[in-house]
Amino acid sequence: MKKIIRNGTIVTASETYQADILISDGIISSIGKNIEEEGAEIIDASDRYVFPGGIDPHTHLEMPFGGTVSKDDFETGTIAAAFGGTTSVIDFCLTEKGKPLSTAIKTWHDKSKDKSVIDYSFHLMISEINDSVLEQLPDVINQEGITSFKVFMAYKNVFQSDDETLYRTLLAAKELGALVMVHAENGDVIEYLTKEALSKGQTEPIYHALTRPPEVEGEATGRAAQLTGLASSQLYVVHVSCQEAADKIAEARKKGYDIHGETCPQYLVLDQTYLEKPNFEGAKYVWSPPLREKWNQEALWTALRTGQLETIGSDQCSFDFNGQKDLGRDDFTKIPNGGPMIEDRFSILFSEGVLKGRISLNQFVDITSTKSAKLFGLFPKKGTVSIGADADLVIFNPETKRKISAETHHMAVDYNAFEGMEITGEPETVLVRGEFVIKNKQFVGTPGSGKYMKRAKYGKLKNVTDKPMMIQ
Secondary structure, X not given: OOEEEEEEEEEOOXXXXXXEEEEEOOEEEEXXXXXXXXXXXXXXXXXXXXXXXXXXXXXXXXXXXXXXXXXXXXXXXXXXXXXXXXXXXXEEEOOOOOOOHHHHHHHHHHHHOOOOOOEEEEEEEOOOOOHHHHHHHHHHHHOOOOOEXXXXXXXXXXXXXXXXXXXXXXXXXXXXXXXXXXXXXXXXXXXXHHHHHHHOOOOOOHHHHHOOOHHHHHXXXXXXXXXXXXXXXXXXXXXXXXXXXXXXXXXXXXXXXXXXXXXXXXXXXXXXXXXXXXXXXXHHHOOOXXXXXXXXXXXXXXXXXXXXXXXXXXXXXXXXXXXOHHHHOXXXXXXXXXXXXXXXXXXXXXXXXXXXXXXXXXXXXXXXXXXXXXXXXXXXXXXXXOOOOEOOEEEEEEEEEEEOOOOOOOOOOOOOOOOOOEEEEEEEEEEEOOEEEEEOOEEOOOOOOOOEOXXXXXXXXXXXXXXXXXXX
Protein backbone atom coordinates (compact mmCIF):
# COMPACT_ATOMS: atom_id res chain seq x y z
CA MET A 1 0.00 0.00 0.00
CA LYS A 2 1.23 3.47 -0.84
CA LYS A 3 1.88 5.83 2.03
CA ILE A 4 2.26 9.59 2.34
CA ILE A 5 4.13 11.15 5.24
CA ARG A 6 2.70 14.63 5.64
CA ASN A 7 3.80 17.82 7.39
CA GLY A 8 7.11 16.54 8.68
CA THR A 9 10.48 18.27 8.73
CA ILE A 10 12.83 16.17 6.61
CA VAL A 11 16.44 16.12 7.78
CA THR A 12 19.33 14.70 5.77
CA ALA A 13 23.07 15.06 6.24
CA SER A 14 22.98 18.23 4.13
CA GLU A 15 19.46 19.67 4.20
CA THR A 16 16.54 20.47 6.50
CA TYR A 17 13.18 21.31 4.95
CA GLN A 18 9.44 20.69 5.15
CA ALA A 19 7.83 18.44 2.56
CA ASP A 20 5.65 15.38 2.09
CA ILE A 21 7.04 11.97 1.16
CA LEU A 22 5.26 9.48 -1.11
CA ILE A 23 6.23 5.84 -0.59
CA SER A 24 5.49 3.31 -3.33
CA ASP A 25 6.64 -0.33 -3.36
CA GLY A 26 8.98 0.31 -0.44
CA ILE A 27 10.77 3.16 -2.22
CA ILE A 28 10.58 6.93 -1.83
CA SER A 29 8.93 7.83 -5.11
CA SER A 30 8.25 11.53 -4.61
CA ILE A 31 9.12 14.37 -2.26
CA GLY A 32 7.18 17.61 -2.45
CA LYS A 33 4.49 19.92 -1.15
CA ASN A 34 0.89 18.76 -0.82
CA ILE A 35 1.36 15.40 -2.49
CA GLU A 36 -1.89 13.66 -3.37
CA GLU A 37 -2.21 9.95 -4.19
CA GLU A 38 -5.56 8.16 -4.23
CA GLY A 39 -5.79 5.33 -1.73
CA ALA A 40 -2.53 6.15 0.01
CA GLU A 41 -2.28 5.77 3.78
CA ILE A 42 -1.62 9.14 5.40
CA ILE A 43 0.95 9.40 8.18
CA ASP A 44 0.87 12.74 10.00
CA ALA A 45 4.36 13.90 11.00
CA SER A 46 3.40 17.38 12.21
CA ASP A 47 5.96 18.79 14.67
CA ARG A 48 8.17 15.78 14.02
CA TYR A 49 11.48 15.23 12.31
CA VAL A 50 11.68 12.67 9.50
CA PHE A 51 15.14 11.13 9.54
CA PRO A 52 16.67 8.45 7.35
CA GLY A 53 16.73 5.22 9.32
CA GLY A 54 19.74 4.79 11.54
CA ILE A 55 22.53 2.47 10.42
CA ASP A 56 24.41 0.76 13.23
CA PRO A 57 27.74 -0.35 11.75
CA HIS A 58 28.87 -2.30 14.81
CA THR A 59 26.81 -5.03 16.49
CA HIS A 60 27.48 -8.47 17.99
CA LEU A 61 24.20 -10.38 18.03
CA GLU A 62 24.20 -13.95 19.37
CA MET A 63 27.99 -13.84 19.59
CA PRO A 64 29.96 -16.52 21.47
CA PHE A 65 32.41 -15.05 23.97
CA GLY A 66 34.07 -16.20 27.17
CA GLY A 67 32.19 -19.47 27.44
CA THR A 68 28.77 -17.91 26.89
CA VAL A 69 26.75 -16.23 24.11
CA SER A 70 25.52 -12.64 23.97
CA LYS A 71 21.93 -12.46 25.14
CA ASP A 72 20.28 -10.56 22.29
CA ASP A 73 19.92 -12.47 19.03
CA PHE A 74 18.86 -11.22 15.60
CA GLU A 75 15.23 -11.08 16.73
CA THR A 76 15.37 -9.35 20.10
CA GLY A 77 18.36 -7.26 19.08
CA THR A 78 16.80 -5.91 15.91
CA ILE A 79 13.45 -5.26 17.58
CA ALA A 80 15.28 -3.16 20.16
CA ALA A 81 17.23 -1.47 17.38
CA ALA A 82 14.00 -0.57 15.58
CA PHE A 83 12.50 0.93 18.74
CA GLY A 84 15.65 3.03 18.88
CA GLY A 85 15.40 4.34 15.32
CA THR A 86 17.84 1.94 13.65
CA THR A 87 16.72 0.29 10.40
CA SER A 88 19.96 -1.46 9.34
CA VAL A 89 22.72 -3.20 11.26
CA ILE A 90 26.06 -4.66 10.21
CA ASP A 91 27.05 -7.53 12.46
CA PHE A 92 30.45 -9.19 12.88
CA CYS A 93 30.91 -12.67 11.48
CA LEU A 94 33.61 -14.49 13.46
CA THR A 95 35.89 -16.95 11.67
CA GLU A 96 38.06 -19.83 12.85
CA LYS A 97 41.61 -20.51 11.74
CA GLY A 98 41.90 -23.37 9.27
CA LYS A 99 38.21 -23.39 8.35
CA PRO A 100 36.70 -22.02 5.11
CA LEU A 101 35.40 -18.47 5.36
CA SER A 102 32.16 -19.68 3.82
CA THR A 103 31.55 -21.86 6.88
CA ALA A 104 31.59 -18.84 9.18
CA ILE A 105 29.40 -16.81 6.82
CA LYS A 106 26.86 -19.64 6.67
CA THR A 107 26.80 -19.75 10.47
CA TRP A 108 25.87 -16.08 10.58
CA HIS A 109 23.24 -16.50 7.85
CA ASP A 110 21.75 -19.31 9.93
CA LYS A 111 21.74 -17.14 13.06
CA SER A 112 19.87 -14.36 11.29
CA LYS A 113 17.50 -16.43 9.14
CA ASP A 114 13.82 -15.70 9.83
CA LYS A 115 14.69 -13.48 12.80
CA SER A 116 15.67 -9.94 11.86
CA VAL A 117 12.95 -7.30 11.68
CA ILE A 118 15.28 -4.77 9.99
CA ASP A 119 17.83 -5.07 7.18
CA TYR A 120 21.27 -6.41 7.99
CA SER A 121 24.69 -7.28 6.63
CA PHE A 122 27.97 -8.72 7.90
CA HIS A 123 31.58 -7.72 8.37
CA LEU A 124 34.03 -10.63 8.20
CA MET A 125 36.72 -11.25 10.81
CA ILE A 126 40.16 -12.08 9.42
CA SER A 127 42.01 -14.27 11.92
CA GLU A 128 44.79 -15.42 9.58
CA ILE A 129 46.12 -14.55 6.14
CA ASN A 130 47.54 -17.21 3.83
CA ASP A 131 47.15 -18.26 0.21
CA SER A 132 43.93 -20.12 0.95
CA VAL A 133 42.29 -17.13 2.66
CA LEU A 134 43.44 -14.77 -0.08
CA GLU A 135 41.90 -17.04 -2.70
CA GLN A 136 38.55 -17.00 -0.88
CA LEU A 137 38.26 -13.23 -0.41
CA PRO A 138 37.08 -12.35 -3.96
CA ASP A 139 34.06 -14.65 -3.53
CA VAL A 140 33.33 -13.13 -0.13
CA ILE A 141 33.13 -9.74 -1.79
CA ASN A 142 31.52 -10.61 -5.11
CA GLN A 143 29.06 -13.30 -4.04
CA GLU A 144 28.25 -12.34 -0.45
CA GLY A 145 28.62 -8.58 -0.83
CA ILE A 146 30.76 -8.47 2.31
CA THR A 147 33.17 -5.60 1.68
CA SER A 148 34.65 -4.99 5.13
CA PHE A 149 37.12 -7.13 7.07
CA LYS A 150 37.91 -6.90 10.78
CA VAL A 151 41.25 -7.57 12.41
CA PHE A 152 41.61 -7.74 16.19
CA MET A 153 44.78 -6.29 17.72
CA ALA A 154 43.67 -7.46 21.19
CA TYR A 155 42.28 -10.55 23.00
CA LYS A 156 45.55 -12.48 22.92
CA ASN A 157 45.13 -16.23 22.27
CA VAL A 158 41.47 -15.69 21.37
CA PHE A 159 40.94 -13.20 18.52
CA GLN A 160 44.24 -11.32 18.31
CA SER A 161 46.15 -11.28 15.01
CA ASP A 162 49.76 -10.23 14.50
CA ASP A 163 50.96 -7.22 12.53
CA GLU A 164 51.76 -9.31 9.47
CA THR A 165 48.13 -10.44 9.30
CA LEU A 166 46.94 -6.85 9.60
CA TYR A 167 49.37 -5.57 6.98
CA ARG A 168 48.60 -8.30 4.46
CA THR A 169 44.87 -7.75 5.04
CA LEU A 170 45.37 -4.07 4.27
CA LEU A 171 47.20 -4.95 1.05
CA ALA A 172 44.48 -7.38 -0.01
CA ALA A 173 41.73 -4.88 0.81
CA LYS A 174 43.38 -2.22 -1.31
CA GLU A 175 43.42 -4.58 -4.28
CA LEU A 176 39.92 -5.98 -3.76
CA GLY A 177 38.02 -2.84 -2.73
CA ALA A 178 37.31 -3.61 0.92
CA LEU A 179 37.51 -1.55 4.11
CA VAL A 180 39.70 -2.93 6.92
CA MET A 181 38.39 -2.47 10.45
CA VAL A 182 40.53 -2.78 13.56
CA HIS A 183 39.92 -3.27 17.23
CA ALA A 184 42.92 -1.18 18.25
CA GLU A 185 44.41 -2.17 21.60
CA ASN A 186 47.87 -3.62 22.22
CA GLY A 187 46.91 -7.13 23.25
CA ASP A 188 50.42 -8.18 24.23
CA VAL A 189 50.81 -5.37 26.75
CA ILE A 190 47.29 -5.97 28.07
CA GLU A 191 48.14 -9.62 28.61
CA TYR A 192 51.19 -8.65 30.69
CA LEU A 193 49.32 -6.04 32.75
CA THR A 194 46.47 -8.48 33.36
CA LYS A 195 48.77 -11.20 34.69
CA GLU A 196 50.47 -8.66 36.94
CA ALA A 197 47.13 -7.51 38.38
CA LEU A 198 45.90 -11.05 39.06
CA SER A 199 49.20 -11.97 40.72
CA LYS A 200 48.57 -9.16 43.18
CA GLY A 201 45.02 -10.32 43.91
CA GLN A 202 43.48 -7.44 41.97
CA THR A 203 40.32 -9.13 40.71
CA GLU A 204 37.58 -6.46 40.87
CA PRO A 205 35.92 -5.04 37.70
CA ILE A 206 37.85 -1.75 37.89
CA TYR A 207 41.03 -3.63 37.03
CA HIS A 208 39.57 -4.38 33.62
CA ALA A 209 40.03 -0.67 32.90
CA LEU A 210 43.32 -0.27 34.73
CA THR A 211 44.94 -3.12 32.76
CA ARG A 212 43.77 -1.63 29.44
CA PRO A 213 44.98 1.99 29.82
CA PRO A 214 44.39 4.56 27.06
CA GLU A 215 48.05 4.36 26.07
CA VAL A 216 47.58 0.82 24.71
CA GLU A 217 44.66 1.99 22.60
CA GLY A 218 46.55 5.03 21.33
CA GLU A 219 49.62 2.95 20.50
CA ALA A 220 47.66 0.33 18.59
CA THR A 221 45.66 2.98 16.72
CA GLY A 222 48.86 4.73 15.70
CA ARG A 223 50.46 1.46 14.62
CA ALA A 224 47.44 0.48 12.52
CA ALA A 225 47.44 3.94 10.95
CA GLN A 226 51.11 3.70 10.02
CA LEU A 227 50.63 0.29 8.45
CA THR A 228 47.66 1.66 6.50
CA GLY A 229 49.81 4.47 5.16
CA LEU A 230 52.57 2.03 4.26
CA ALA A 231 50.08 -0.15 2.38
CA SER A 232 48.31 2.84 0.78
CA SER A 233 45.11 1.15 1.93
CA GLN A 234 42.03 2.13 3.93
CA LEU A 235 41.20 1.72 7.62
CA TYR A 236 38.23 2.09 9.94
CA VAL A 237 38.99 2.18 13.68
CA VAL A 238 36.08 0.85 15.72
CA HIS A 239 34.89 2.02 19.17
CA VAL A 240 37.37 4.84 19.78
CA SER A 241 37.18 5.54 23.52
CA CYS A 242 39.85 8.12 24.35
CA GLN A 243 41.70 11.20 23.22
CA GLU A 244 44.92 9.24 22.60
CA ALA A 245 43.27 7.18 19.87
CA ALA A 246 41.29 10.09 18.41
CA ASP A 247 44.50 12.11 18.14
CA LYS A 248 46.26 9.30 16.26
CA ILE A 249 43.41 9.21 13.74
CA ALA A 250 43.54 13.00 13.33
CA GLU A 251 47.31 12.89 12.78
CA ALA A 252 46.98 10.18 10.15
CA ARG A 253 44.23 12.05 8.32
CA LYS A 254 46.43 15.16 8.21
CA LYS A 255 49.04 13.03 6.42
CA GLY A 256 46.41 12.12 3.83
CA TYR A 257 45.87 8.56 5.00
CA ASP A 258 42.47 7.07 4.22
CA ILE A 259 41.39 6.47 7.82
CA HIS A 260 38.01 6.69 9.50
CA GLY A 261 36.99 6.51 13.15
CA GLU A 262 33.91 5.40 15.07
CA THR A 263 32.93 6.00 18.66
CA CYS A 264 30.00 4.68 20.72
CA PRO A 265 27.40 6.28 23.00
CA GLN A 266 28.82 4.66 26.12
CA TYR A 267 32.11 6.53 25.71
CA LEU A 268 30.28 9.83 25.25
CA VAL A 269 28.20 9.71 28.44
CA LEU A 270 29.70 7.13 30.86
CA ASP A 271 33.11 7.08 32.53
CA GLN A 272 35.57 4.85 34.34
CA THR A 273 34.03 5.39 37.77
CA TYR A 274 31.12 3.14 36.79
CA LEU A 275 33.47 0.15 37.05
CA GLU A 276 34.03 1.04 40.71
CA LYS A 277 30.39 0.47 41.67
CA PRO A 278 30.12 -1.74 44.79
CA ASN A 279 28.71 -5.26 45.06
CA PHE A 280 30.17 -6.26 41.71
CA GLU A 281 27.83 -3.80 39.93
CA GLY A 282 30.88 -2.51 38.06
CA ALA A 283 30.81 -5.71 35.99
CA LYS A 284 27.84 -4.29 34.09
CA TYR A 285 30.26 -1.79 32.55
CA VAL A 286 32.99 -4.19 31.45
CA TRP A 287 33.62 -3.97 27.72
CA SER A 288 36.65 -3.27 25.57
CA PRO A 289 38.07 -0.74 25.19
CA PRO A 290 37.00 0.16 28.73
CA LEU A 291 35.33 3.33 29.90
CA ARG A 292 37.77 6.19 30.36
CA GLU A 293 38.25 9.13 32.70
CA LYS A 294 35.43 11.60 32.20
CA TRP A 295 37.48 14.32 30.48
CA ASN A 296 37.80 12.10 27.42
CA GLN A 297 34.10 12.61 26.69
CA GLU A 298 34.47 16.20 25.49
CA ALA A 299 37.49 15.20 23.40
CA LEU A 300 35.32 12.63 21.63
CA TRP A 301 32.48 15.12 21.14
CA THR A 302 34.96 17.56 19.63
CA ALA A 303 36.28 14.84 17.31
CA LEU A 304 32.71 14.12 16.14
CA ARG A 305 31.96 17.80 15.62
CA THR A 306 35.13 18.36 13.59
CA GLY A 307 34.77 15.17 11.56
CA GLN A 308 37.85 13.39 12.91
CA LEU A 309 35.43 10.73 14.13
CA GLU A 310 32.67 10.16 11.61
CA THR A 311 30.29 7.46 12.82
CA ILE A 312 28.70 6.08 15.96
CA GLY A 313 28.21 2.36 16.44
CA SER A 314 26.61 0.68 19.43
CA ASP A 315 29.09 -2.19 19.85
CA GLN A 316 25.98 -4.04 21.04
CA CYS A 317 27.08 -7.19 22.86
CA SER A 318 24.70 -7.77 25.76
CA PHE A 319 25.24 -10.20 28.63
CA ASP A 320 22.95 -10.63 31.63
CA PHE A 321 24.34 -9.35 34.90
CA ASN A 322 22.94 -12.42 36.62
CA GLY A 323 24.15 -15.65 35.08
CA GLN A 324 26.68 -14.22 32.61
CA LYS A 325 28.58 -11.18 33.90
CA ASP A 326 28.90 -12.89 37.28
CA LEU A 327 31.07 -15.60 35.70
CA GLY A 328 33.87 -13.20 36.59
CA ARG A 329 32.87 -12.42 40.17
CA ASP A 330 36.28 -13.60 41.42
CA ASP A 331 38.32 -12.73 38.34
CA PHE A 332 37.66 -9.68 36.15
CA THR A 333 39.19 -11.44 33.13
CA LYS A 334 36.27 -13.87 33.13
CA ILE A 335 33.59 -11.18 32.92
CA PRO A 336 32.08 -11.39 29.41
CA ASN A 337 33.03 -8.19 27.58
CA GLY A 338 30.12 -6.17 26.21
CA GLY A 339 27.02 -4.18 26.97
CA PRO A 340 23.45 -3.48 25.80
CA MET A 341 23.63 -0.35 23.64
CA ILE A 342 21.68 -0.93 20.44
CA GLU A 343 18.39 0.64 21.54
CA ASP A 344 19.63 3.97 22.89
CA ARG A 345 22.41 4.87 20.41
CA PHE A 346 20.24 7.12 18.25
CA SER A 347 18.39 9.02 21.00
CA ILE A 348 21.46 9.58 23.19
CA LEU A 349 23.30 11.21 20.30
CA PHE A 350 20.31 13.47 19.64
CA SER A 351 19.72 14.41 23.27
CA GLU A 352 23.35 14.81 24.34
CA GLY A 353 24.68 15.98 20.99
CA VAL A 354 22.10 18.07 19.12
CA LEU A 355 20.14 19.49 22.04
CA LYS A 356 23.30 20.42 23.95
CA GLY A 357 24.82 22.14 20.94
CA ARG A 358 27.72 19.73 20.48
CA ILE A 359 26.74 18.74 16.93
CA SER A 360 24.23 20.08 14.40
CA LEU A 361 21.02 18.34 13.36
CA ASN A 362 22.52 17.53 9.96
CA GLN A 363 25.68 16.16 11.57
CA PHE A 364 23.45 13.94 13.71
CA VAL A 365 22.01 12.35 10.55
CA ASP A 366 25.44 12.00 8.99
CA ILE A 367 26.90 10.36 12.10
CA THR A 368 24.00 7.98 12.79
CA SER A 369 23.23 7.00 9.20
CA THR A 370 24.66 8.64 6.09
CA LYS A 371 28.39 8.25 6.68
CA SER A 372 28.05 4.56 7.51
CA ALA A 373 25.96 4.05 4.38
CA LYS A 374 28.72 5.61 2.29
CA LEU A 375 31.67 3.87 3.96
CA PHE A 376 30.03 0.44 3.91
CA GLY A 377 28.57 0.42 0.42
CA LEU A 378 24.88 1.07 1.11
CA PHE A 379 24.37 4.64 -0.15
CA PRO A 380 22.11 5.98 -1.65
CA LYS A 381 19.63 3.12 -1.16
CA LYS A 382 20.21 3.59 2.55
CA GLY A 383 21.27 6.53 4.65
CA THR A 384 19.32 9.40 3.12
CA VAL A 385 15.86 10.70 2.23
CA SER A 386 15.82 11.03 -1.55
CA ILE A 387 13.96 9.84 -4.61
CA GLY A 388 14.72 6.17 -5.26
CA ALA A 389 16.06 5.45 -1.79
CA ASP A 390 14.57 2.69 0.32
CA ALA A 391 11.84 4.11 2.53
CA ASP A 392 13.77 3.47 5.73
CA LEU A 393 12.40 6.35 7.77
CA VAL A 394 12.14 7.45 11.39
CA ILE A 395 9.42 9.81 12.57
CA PHE A 396 11.01 11.38 15.62
CA ASN A 397 9.47 13.46 18.39
CA PRO A 398 12.16 15.92 19.54
CA GLU A 399 10.18 17.00 22.60
CA THR A 400 9.51 13.71 24.40
CA LYS A 401 11.31 13.42 27.71
CA ARG A 402 11.97 9.97 29.09
CA LYS A 403 14.14 8.04 31.48
CA ILE A 404 16.13 5.09 30.18
CA SER A 405 15.51 1.91 32.17
CA ALA A 406 15.71 -1.85 31.91
CA GLU A 407 12.06 -1.86 32.96
CA THR A 408 11.02 -0.25 29.68
CA HIS A 409 13.71 -1.24 27.17
CA HIS A 410 13.14 -3.97 24.58
CA MET A 411 16.45 -5.82 24.76
CA ALA A 412 16.51 -9.33 26.27
CA VAL A 413 19.20 -8.41 28.79
CA ASP A 414 18.50 -7.89 32.51
CA TYR A 415 20.04 -4.42 32.94
CA ASN A 416 20.56 -1.16 31.05
CA ALA A 417 23.95 0.52 31.00
CA PHE A 418 22.28 3.94 30.90
CA GLU A 419 19.83 3.19 33.73
CA GLY A 420 18.18 6.36 35.04
CA MET A 421 19.58 8.66 32.37
CA GLU A 422 17.06 11.34 31.38
CA ILE A 423 17.00 12.17 27.68
CA THR A 424 14.87 14.19 25.29
CA GLY A 425 13.74 12.89 21.91
CA GLU A 426 12.24 9.57 20.86
CA PRO A 427 11.44 7.63 17.68
CA GLU A 428 7.68 7.17 17.43
CA THR A 429 7.25 5.44 14.08
CA VAL A 430 9.86 3.50 12.13
CA LEU A 431 9.52 2.12 8.61
CA VAL A 432 11.81 -0.31 6.81
CA ARG A 433 11.38 -0.31 3.03
CA GLY A 434 8.02 1.39 3.52
CA GLU A 435 6.60 -1.11 6.00
CA PHE A 436 5.89 -0.26 9.62
CA VAL A 437 8.12 -1.94 12.15
CA ILE A 438 7.30 0.49 14.96
CA LYS A 439 4.01 2.39 14.75
CA ASN A 440 3.16 4.95 17.42
CA LYS A 441 5.77 3.36 19.71
CA GLN A 442 4.31 -0.14 19.30
CA PHE A 443 6.05 -3.05 17.60
CA VAL A 444 4.12 -4.16 14.52
CA GLY A 445 6.92 -5.82 12.55
CA THR A 446 7.49 -9.44 11.62
CA PRO A 447 10.59 -11.49 12.48
CA GLY A 448 12.26 -12.50 9.25
CA SER A 449 11.06 -9.44 7.31
CA GLY A 450 14.53 -7.92 7.39
CA LYS A 451 16.61 -8.50 4.27
CA TYR A 452 20.28 -9.34 3.96
CA MET A 453 22.13 -6.50 2.25
CA LYS A 454 24.91 -7.14 -0.23
CA ARG A 455 27.18 -4.11 -0.22
CA ALA A 456 29.17 -2.27 -2.85
CA LYS A 457 32.96 -2.20 -2.81
CA TYR A 458 34.73 0.42 -0.75
CA GLY A 459 35.55 3.75 -2.33
CA LYS A 460 32.70 3.93 -4.80
CA LEU A 461 30.34 5.75 -2.45
CA LYS A 462 32.28 7.35 0.38
CA ASN A 463 32.50 10.80 -1.26
CA VAL A 464 29.12 10.76 -2.98
CA THR A 465 26.92 13.67 -1.95
CA ASP A 466 23.20 13.45 -1.26
CA LYS A 467 21.18 13.44 -4.47
CA PRO A 468 19.72 16.81 -5.42
CA MET A 469 16.33 17.12 -3.78
CA MET A 470 13.55 16.38 -6.25
CA ILE A 471 10.40 18.31 -5.51
CA GLN A 472 7.19 17.30 -7.23
